[in-house]
Amino acid sequence: xxxxxxxxxxxxxxxxxxxxxxxxxxxxxxxxxxxxxxxxxxxxxxxxxxxxxxxxxxxxxxxxxxxxxxxxxxxxxxxxxxxxxxxxxxxxxxxxxxxxxxxxxxxxxxx
Amino acid sequence: xxxxxxxxxxxxxxxxxxxxxxxxxxxxxxxxxxxxxxxxxxxxxxxxxxxxxxxxxxxxxxxxxxxxxxxxxxxxxxxxxxxxxxxxxxxxxxxxxxxxxxxxxxxxxxxxxxxx
Numbered sequence: 001x002x003x004x005x006x007x008x009x010x011x012x013x014x015x016x017x018x019x020x021x022x023x024x025x026x027x028x029x030x031x032x033x034x035x036x037x038x039x040x041x042x043x044x045x046x047x048x049x050x051x052x053x054x055x056x057x058x059x060x061x062x063x064x065x066x067x068x069x070x071x072x073x074x075x076x077x078x079x080x081x082x083x084x085x086x087x088x089x090x091x092x093x094x095x096x097x098x099x100x101x102x103x104x105x106x107x108x109x110x111x
Numbered sequence: 112x113x114x115x116x117x118x119x120x121x122x123x124x125x126x127x128x129x130x131x132x133x134x135x136x137x138x139x140x141x142x143x144x145x146x147x148x149x150x151x152x153x154x155x156x157x158x159x160x161x162x163x164x165x166x167x168x169x170x171x172x173x174x175x176x177x178x179x180x181x182x183x184x185x186x187x188x189x190x191x192x193x194x195x196x197x198x199x200x201x202x203x204x205x206x207x208x209x210x211x212x213x214x215x216x217x218x219x220x221x222x223x224x225x226x227x
Binding site for chain 1: 115
């Protein structure tokens with residue numbers, strides 16, 4: 001049973017075309033939800049941490065939001081350099097305070 | 112540039128070789144992690160060190176042997192690996208792993224390992 005599900009698996013956008021990535025989770029006792037960006041051949045780069053429902057974080061063209069069941073990563077007016085795999089991960093006490101990753105969303109932004 | 116440094120960036124080894132992967136961080140973090148990542152998959156946790164002591168081993172085969180010489184360094188010793196062990200090996204660190212810690216983990220860029 002998937003604990004963390006990301007959708008869509010892949011997303012192609014035109015430059016400037018805003019959209020959202022989704023991360024839904026079914027775990028209880030959420031300690032934190034993390035968004036990472038990963039470029040090919042590189043390690044995940046930390047973007048945001050969200051701790052409680054209603055919380056929002058912003059960085060440049062990215063905005064992350066959290067509800068009790070899901071998180072969204074909103075991308076406003078994306079540029080080709082935003083192309084990457086975006087990973088969502090949850091920190092759950094019942095798993096020994098370990099990160100549980102979703103499968104990721106591959107984002108391609110074309111100019 | 113990442114603050115977690117991994118060496119080497121690439122490693123090719125035969126199934127009978129012995130090699131080591133190295134990871135270093137100078138952020139004062141007291142928890143360090145090894146992950147394995149296969150192509151188009153998310154990272155999978157292998158080991159966790161907390162205050163230089165092994166706290167989690169995710170049933171990893173004994174051909175992988177971790178070591179934490181001090182609070183800044185983490186090694187992964189490799190011996191008699193199999194072709195299916197070819198992957199990107201990622202190191203990460205976080206401030207600590209205390210019961211109520213919820214700080215993010217910061218990753219290095221990994222070592223791309225190929226087993227011939």
